[in-house]
Amino acid sequence: MELKDTLLLPQTSFEMRGNLGVREVEFQSKWESMDLYNRVLKQNEGNTPFVLHDGPPYANGAIHIGHALNKILKDFVLRYKTMKGFYAPYIPGWDTHGLPIEQALTKKGVNRKEMTVSDFRRLCHDYALEQVKMQKVQFKRLGILGEWDNPYITLNPSFEADQLRVFGAMAAKGLIYKGLKPVYWSPSSESALAEAEIEYEEVTSPSIYVAFEVVEGPRKGQKLIIWTTTPWTLPANLAISANPTLTYVVVQNQGTQYIVAKSLLEKVSSVLKFENPIVVDTFPGTDLEFVKYTHPLNGRICPVILGEHVTDTDGTGLVHTAPGHGEDDYNVGKKYNLDILVPVDDRGMFTKEALEFEGIYYEKANPLIIEKLQNMGNLLHVSYFKHSYPHDWRTKKPIIFRATPQWFASIDLLKQPLLEEIKHTNWIQKWGELRIHNMIKDRNDWCISRQRAWGVPIPVFYAENGEAILDQAVINHVATIVEEKGTNAWLDLDVKDLLPKGFTHPGSPNGIFKKETDIMDVWFDSGSSHKLLARRGLSYPADLYLEGSDQYRGWFNSSLITGVALYGKAPYKAVVSHGFVLDKDGRAMSKSLGNTTDPLKITSEMGADILRLWVSSVEYASDVRIGDQLMKQVSESYRKIRNTFKFLLSNLFDFNPSTDLVPYNQLGSLDKVMLHKLEDLKQGVYESFDQFRFDVVYRQVNNYMINDLSAFYLDYTKDILYVESQKGLLRRSVQTVLYEQLMTLLKVLNPILPHTTSEAYWALPFEHLDDVYLEKMPEVNTYSDRHLDAAFEDFMRLRDELLKQLEDMRKNKVIGKSLEAGVKVTLPKDMRNHIESLNVSLTQVLMVSSIELHLGESLNVETFVAEGHKCERCWNIVAKVDEQHVCPRCAAVLKGE
Numbered sequence: 001m002e003l004k005d006t007l008l009l010p011q012t013s014f015e016m017r018g019n020l021g022v023r024e025v026e027f028q029s030k031w032e033s034m035d036l037y038n039r040v041l042k043q044n045e046g047n048t049p050f051v052l053h054d055g056p057p058y059a060n061g062a063i064h065i066g067h068a069l070n071k072i073l074k075d076f077v078l079r080y081k082t083m084k085g086f087y088a089p090y091i092p093g094w095d096t097h098g099l100p101i102e103q104a105l106t107k108k109g110v111n112r113k114e115m116t117v118s119d120f121r122r123l124c125h126d127y128a129l130e131q132v133k134m135q136k137v138q139f140k141r142l143g144i145l146g147e148w149d150n151p152y153i154t155l156n157p158s159f160e161a162d163q164l165r166v167f168g169a170m171a172a173k174g175l176i177y178k179g180l181k182p183v184y185w186s187p188s189s190e191s192a193l194a195e196a197e198i199e200y201e202e203v204t205s206p207s208i209y210v211a212f213e214v215v216e217g218p219r220k221g222q223k224l225i226i227w228t229t230t231p232w233t234l235p236a237n238l239a240i241s242a243n244p245t246l247t248y249v250v251v252q253n254q255g256t257q258y259i260v261a262k263s264l265l266e267k268v269s270s271v272l273k274f275e276n277p278i279v280v281d282t283f284p285g286t287d288l289e290f291v292k293y294t295h296p297l298n299g300r301i302c303p304v305i306l307g308e309h310v311t312d313t314d315g316t317g318l319v320h321t322a323p324g325h326g327e328d329d330y331n332v333g334k335k336y337n338l339d340i341l342v343p344v345d346d347r348g349m350f351t352k353e354a355l356e357f358e359g360i361y362y363e364k365a366n367p368l369i370i371e372k373l374q375n376m377g378n379l380l381h382v383s384y385f386k387h388s389y390p391h392d393w394r395t396k397k398p399i400i401f402r403a404t405p406q407w408f409a410s411i412d413l414l415k416q417p418l419l420e421e422i423k424h425t426n427w428i429q430k431w432g433e434l435r436i437h438n439m440i441k442d443r444n445d446w447c448i449s450r451q452r453a454w455g456v457p458i459p460v461f462y463a464e465n466g467e468a469i470l471d472q473a474v475i476n477h478v479a480t481i482v483e484e485k486g487t488n489a490w491l492d493l494d495v496k497d498l499l500p501k502g503f504t505h506p507g508s509p510n511g512i513f514k515k516e517t518d519i520m521d522v523w524f525d526s527g528s529s530h531k532l533l534a535r536r537g538l539s540y541p542a543d544l545y546l547e548g549s550d551q552y553r554g555w556f557n558s559s560l561i562t563g564v565a566l567y568g569k570a571p572y573k574a575v576v577s578h579g580f581v582l583d584k585d586g587r588a589m590s591k592s593l594g595n596t597t598d599p600l601k602i603t604s605e606m607g608a609d610i611l612r613l614w615v616s617s618v619e620y621a622s623d624v625r626i627g628d629q630l631m632k633q634v635s636e637s638y639r640k641i642r643n644t645f646k647f648l649l650s651n652l653f654d655f656n657p658s659t660d661l662v663p664y665n666q667l668g669s670l671d672k673v674m675l676h677k678l679e680d681l682k683q684g685v686y687e688s689f690d691q692f693r694f695d696v697v698y699r700q701v702n703n704y705m706i707n708d709l710s711a712f713y714l715d716y717t718k719d720i721l722y723v724e725s726q727k728g729l730l731r732r733s734v735q736t737v738l739y740e741q742l743m744t745l746l747k748v749l750n751p752i753l754p755h756t757t758s759e760a761y762w763a764l765p766f767e768h769l770d771d772v773y774l775e776k777m778p779e780v781n782t783y784s785d786r787h788l789d790a791a792f793e794d795f796m797r798l799r800d801e802l803l804k805q806l807e808d809m810r811k812n813k814v815i816g817k818s819l820e821a822g823v824k825v826t827l828p829k830d831m832r833n834h835i836e837s838l839n840v841s842l843t844q845v846l847m848v849s850s851i852e853l854h855l856g857e858s859l860n861v862e863t864f865v866a867e868g869h870k871c872e873r874c875w876n877i878v879a880k881v882d883e884q885h886v887c888p889r890c891a892a893v894l895k896g897e
Helices: 021-035 036-045 067-083 099-107 115-140 157-172 233-236 261-273 327-335 351-357 364-375 412-424 430-441 472-485 488-492 522-527 529-536 555-567 599-605 608-617 629-650 669-690 694-716 718-723 730-747 754-762 789-811 829-837 842-848 888-894
Strands: 176-186 191-195 198-213 225-229 238-242 247-253 256-261 278-284 293-296 301-306 320-321 379-392 400-409 541-549 573-577 821-827 848-857 859-863
Touching: 021 036, 021 115, 021 599, 021 608, 021 754, 036 555, 067 115, 067 400, 067 541, 067 573, 067 599, 067 608, 099 115, 099 256, 099 754, 115 488, 157 472, 157 522, 157 529, 157 555, 176 327, 176 430, 198 233, 198 261, 198 293, 198 364, 233 351, 233 364, 238 327, 247 261, 256 261, 256 320, 256 859, 261 379, 278 529, 301 327, 320 327, 320 412, 364 379, 364 789, 364 821, 364 859, 430 555, 430 608, 472 488, 522 529, 541 555, 555 573, 555 842, 573 669, 599 608, 608 629, 608 694, 608 754, 629 694, 669 694, 669 730, 669 789, 694 730, 694 842, 718 730, 718 888, 730 754, 789 821, 789 829, 789 842, 842 848
Parallel strands: 225 256, 238 301, 541 573, 821 848
Antiparallel strands: 176 191, 176 400, 198 225, 198 379, 238 320, 247 256, 247 278, 293 301, 821 859
16 A cells, blocks of 8 residues: 555545536525525514515616625625524515616517506516516526515505505695696607606706896896706796895996996806906895896796895805796795796697697706897806706606696605604614705605606595595595505596495595596605515514615605604614725716626626625625626635635544544644634624624634634645544544534635535535535634633744744745744743743644754754654654654554554
């Protein structure tokens, strides 16, 4: 027999090459065949629940890298909580109503004008379900376990019925009303929009100063100067607002007298190039109230009114006021009983109220209005500037502020309880609390109606006298019908079949009623999704909401409003948010730039576990970057983790924990220290998981596996594992430590690398459960001999110094392997006592062939080439070898001693 055949070399079926892109699919099939998700749920049934409520992604198109980041972060949380013993179901959801699906069908050639609304909605329904089916496969490919066969989908009749009941409950509390007020209006979508559907883009706008002549009273002939960046709103002008607390002046320039705020006179004079302005009068803003002026575009006589919204930071201190086109204008106009004039239709075209501009698109009217003002002598200045302006997030086209009859949810009535609930929520990103607090504090009433086809109908009937019927019993009756037949019933059934039998109303003496045709804002859909908790037997509020940072104005916001409206309590106990995924250079991803990263491409080429490892490595609270170089770095980290698993598994090939586990008190000092370090790792990892700091988990585990395990313990113990007696205490002690390390690492890494940890677990050479996910996270143990850790620190100081010397010898080609070196060490007495208290073979653990210890003032290490004979079995340099060229230790092992 050759000497190499006497060594206990590693053996395992776990391959170094993962081939994850292919094999992960097999692993997922195995999870499905063993019904892994339901088994862990069953296993934890009756335990403390942990409910993460899934924010529904929109069902349109393949998933993108942002979806992957979000779903993987959620999976980290749920796998960790499950393995900590919590009952942690995962019910994935989908948002399926709204304009993008209508647009997608239009792009496919569907002409909705050639079919009934019901037929068009059926096409939307079927298209949405196709998208759900596609995205479901893609999410599952990321290794995410959940109730994929029973998700919640906002087009499901049960969901829609619950949503109608939320609406009914809010109506019963007086929180729902219909009003005519300015809202975000998208001419490109022909619908009102919510704040959450707005994004800002840079545009170029005209900036104009216009003179309006006073036509009555002592200021007759003087001219009020206004400044505006939306000339198209001037046909809707019904007043000019002044601030009652500001001081105004009459300034004369080239024979004409103008009125502006005193504090803005210098700035206005500069812009308008007044040559020798002379102030002829100074007076308070209150003097301007009810002064009458003539509108240059239509000859209308309009008043000056007073409003606190007027400031002297920009403009002239006099504000052109169109109650049909602005929130402040609307509010001040209401106070003065002004009309609400909206000379712009649903498509953004001027109506007959705009006189000669009728039929012109509002943006195209800007230069025409400016030209007319110039011709009439009212235009004092025009320039152009770039600025940020709200756009429809779906169509990417500018929106306008336009007063239309809409349904609103009152925020004012809820504002204080909403702000209180924000205080009582645990915002994991602390800045998130301030962000949503300010959003709610400054939020106006929520416009919840949309003028579209594909969505949940607003369940309101109108009596013959036009009165809206907001009766909770009637709404709940409609909800019951919807639960059975879906929301198309609202369109398909006659009013009499939708109303409760025998329903009467004083406003309809003839028993005639009409149905509302608007649908609900899709944020009301997803914002009502917490009703799912009760429907699925889970408690309200959820333990956690985890979504992108854009959801402070979106889902976190709408859910909070409906939750507090219904239950007086926020729907979440804690909120985690994450940033957006940018390219390697920090740019937003865009198909036109060609800098997108496809998560499905990564999973098929590199594996979902590599993508998951990247997610764990980034500080997700801010925007994160991804690119080829970053993924290569992550792949290298993965390779080291996999290599460590392989080493641990391959050196346990003959180990059975039920018979070979060495009791703690019989282990060597360094074996014990490695178990101490493992407890510290567990403690740190659990704290990081509990704080949702997955990047810290990544660093802790990575550093531990590379430095404590691979570079130290696994390095020197090869000599023990391969060379020592197979069943001897020394080798079994090391295997005991390897076993504990492997089992702990497989468990703590399962939330991050589920495919790899399952694969490694299935390769265990002893009896085990069906999957590592059925295991529990190991408890943190406390040891009474932690004093060994201090001795170990001194040992590591010696080792670090020695490694530097050995590296120099290698560089100078004095030695090849460290076993060819001998060492002379001088060290202080306390340090020597510490090191000797470890009671280890220093030559073995330092991987040199001889070592001498001497007392001295400070640590000093000298290395030299060891003298003696090389053992052909263990390669140590020893004083003598036998006729087989083996050292006494190896000879004893070979004899079975």
